[in-house]
């Protein structure tokens with residue numbers, strides 16, 4: 001545990017990627033096989049399921065620190081991270097720092113089945129026994145969400161240096177359905193576990209956003225164009241008579257999409273298709289927000305399945321007849337894919353239509369149709385491109401449409417986290433709505449916090465402090481005086497929102513000092529942006 | 533016992549109506565008692581300044597030829613029948629708490645303060661009072677300072693390692709206070725110490741009062757290769773400025789209480805964060821309030837709402853007053869304040 005905590009500390013104390021990789025490689029060189037395996041698991045989001053919920057953790061921490069719960073909560077709000085708050089606030093005597101990482105993890109697996117008093121005793125004892133970083137790491141292992149600036153890509157790079165296995169190959173081996181209890185370090189890296197192999201997806205090839213002009217891509221005839229669909233990127237695998245669906249987040253979600261279960265009866269065995277899971281309501285492509293209503297559910301009722309059916313829109317063919325097709329040119333892979341889908345029509349398997357154009361102007365014109373076709377923009381793929389590993393430049397580009405924007409009025413403000421804790425940086429915005437008697441009122445419709453400079457934040461903060469109407473804990477209502485231009489990616493009707501409208505990824509584009517609050521947009525203006 | 537308050541907060545600062553004197557006013561006034569030299573406490577434009585002797589060179593350097601009078605620690609002086617005295621606050625060189633007594637009632641304004649002796653300034657002394665006006669910059673239990681030896685061990689190790697890697701170590705610290713505290717305690721046998729002009733000027737002002745290792749100011753003539761392995765002390769505003777180009781290759785570090793937070797360290801975008809503050813941590817605040825014996829506590833800059841609520845829960849009569857003091861600012865800024 002101490003070694004792993006030291007690793008996290010080293011990763012924390014540098015902002016340089018190559019130093020992070022070096023620290024990780026050094027750790028992999030020294031660590032025991034069991035610790036290595038667990039480290040790979042943790043850094044690829046395979047931690048054990050949460051043994052204690054965070055409400056209990058907060059209570060345990062406040063009790064141990066002899067402070068009222070509200071004071072712990074306020075401090076947590078300021079620190080912004082639960083594990084870090086606990087590491088900072090709870091006292092310790094460092095009596096046991098000798099446990100190995102894997103021992104702690106096995107304890108945490110067991111802990112899930114213990115009674116509440118046993119959980120409390122165990123967790124508080126560990127907290128007391130560990131130093132700052134070990135405690136932080138220990139609590140992170142319980143709560144998950146290890147954001148330490150080490151992507152799976154960097155981890156793979158470090159492991160590649162230690163194991164001698166090429167990065168792309170290693171990325172592939174580390175994917176799929178395994179856990180430290182089902183395999184060993186040796187087997188994961190060097191062996192072939194048949195059972196794990198059957199469900200194993202390929203690493204996704206991801207595109208960067210187009211930076212330069214289209215002309216700089218060369219000849220338009222070298223490029224294939226398709227729409228970038230707004231759903232969940234995934235892979236459908238049919239092997240040994242079974243279907244597996246993986247998301248880009250390396251999550252196995254087969255059970256969540258029963259409409260795709262019958263694919264095994266349609267497609268030949270030994271096949272892997274890259275594509276997008278999309279809501280498909282009333283026979284047309286739905287919005288991401290509709291898909292979201294299905295994602296979080298534990299059980300899928302008949303009514304939700306009929307209300308929000310899902311399709312898989314196929315982009316690419318990665319494996320065919322059990323053979324890895326990733327090194328074939330894109331156009332060849334697509335031809336196989338198109339033929340396959342044409343010959344074995346399945347109601348939930350659609351092809352993502354592909355275009356070839358004779359001028360860049362035609363590409364621009366196609367992008368104009370994106371909102372109408374309910375896509376996020378275009379994907380440009382070089383016809384000769386292989387299917388690569390991870391995010392790479394050169395052969396694939398995404399070219400999204402510009403976001404939707406609206407001018408809104410600031411109505412509530414909340415204190416920020418961390419260094420911005422004394423500043424009000426999280427804002428709620430409203431738009432005008434006309435009431436029956438003809439007067440206008442502001443209706444809340446979105447929250448946003450990014451997009452201002454530090455200097456602007458400070459100015460807005462000062463105005464908020466001067467125009468506060470009411471305080472509710474960290475939140476203040478303010479007299480409406482400020483107008484901001486907000487951008488967002490998607491928009492749809494929603495019964496869960498007061499305004500009746502949900503927007504996706506709202507963010508502040510600029511402070512419209514030139515506008516008075518009367519000049520801000522209305523709710524009607526916002527509704528007009530919803531695709532018909 | 534319904535006596536009017538000895539000190540009140542008005543639009544210009546903390547005011548004693550009976551003596552007609554301000555403490556650390558933020559608007560120009562006739563008579564100002566100044567706790568310490570940081571720019572949010574010692575401002576320009578007052579007709580008459582009164583402060584501790586050792587603070588005079590500092591505010592003269594900052595504010596020019598002002599009309600200033602110096603007093604000694606604990607030296608009592610009367611204004612309109614009100615008795616005043618200054619007591620060490622342990623924040624930076626020459627920093628004071630202000631004790632105010634009238635008809636047997638005692639108020640103390642802490643100014644900025646810390647309880648841990650830093651080897652630079654006269655250590656903080658607890659002053660008994662009825663009402664304590666305290667800052668609470670770090671007034672939540674998430675702040676717990678390590679002893680400064682440990683922090684300087686970390687800084688020395690970091691410098692030594694950078695030196696071995698052939699790099700320059702650049703530490704960002706406030707020019708007044710933190711910079712001299714670092715100079716005093718780093719292991720100057722590791723290598724030469726260079727300074728940014730702003731740090732050099734302020735350090736020169738303080739040298740007659742402190743024993744500090746020698747430093748060299750970085751100028752146009754400084755040769756890049758001489759800086760390899762050296763320690764450079766610069767104000768936070770130098771971070772990311774063209775001035776840094778001369779120092780390549782370098783590693784950067786920030787010394788601040790805010791560096792206790794991982795998020796703050798990450799956003800600051802320096803390579804290292806060292807948790808070193810000239811303010812009280814949570815326990816420091818609580819113990820000094822306890823020792824003062826005060827029944828009433830007024831909280832100024834920092835986590836005032838949270839801190840005062842907690843004080844009320846544990847039995848104090850605690851309230852909040854808004855001031856224009858900045859606390860220990862975490863953002864990179866051109867204006868110096870702490």
Ligand SMILES: [Zn+2]
Nearest residue numbers: 644857859870
């Ligand atoms: Zn201050």
Ligand SMILES: [Zn+2]
Nearest residue numbers: 570623644870
């Ligand atoms: Zn100060």
